[in-house]
Amino acid sequence: MWWNIGIVILTFFSMEVVAWFTHKYIMHGFLWFLHRSHHTHHPHPLERNDLFFVYYGILSTIFVIYGSDNRDYRFWIGIGIGIYGLVYFLIHDVFIHRRLRLFGKTQNTYLKALDIAHKVHHKTTGKNGSESFGMLWVNSKFYKLAKARARSKSN
Secondary structure: OHHHHHHHHHHHHHHHHHHHHHHHHHHHHHOHHHHHHHHOOOOOOOOOOHHHHHHHHHHHHHHHHHHOOOOOHHHHHHHHHHHHHHHHHHHHHHHHOOOOOOOOOOOOHHHHHHHHHHHHHHOOOOOOOOOOOOOOOOOHHHHHHHHHHHHHHHO
């Protein structure tokens, strides 16, 4: 049991590295034609960029299916990818981009720092020049900005 929980946790955190690499070098690289939709304003509820979410959902499902008979390591890797996808959806699509209006304003410094980092990433609408490519890991400079903004609002 502990081994399986460890696989899920390791997979979840490894997905942050995969997401960062994929976002920086693939989405802002040769698959920019799909990701570009995420960097432009548009009236539609869906974007071409959502195909990346579908890809990881399919990947997670394949691991779960092929690991289901014995509940071997593939099953637990699929669960880890799926949990990362759920957290990604809640943080990125619901909290940051407000695709569903479920969350109000937050006082949490980490969530504010995440929001600032993502806004900095979206300052650039082109393929090049962006920064902050991860989803859960936030550079310390964004924490400092979030804390400074909180202090200035309290004064």
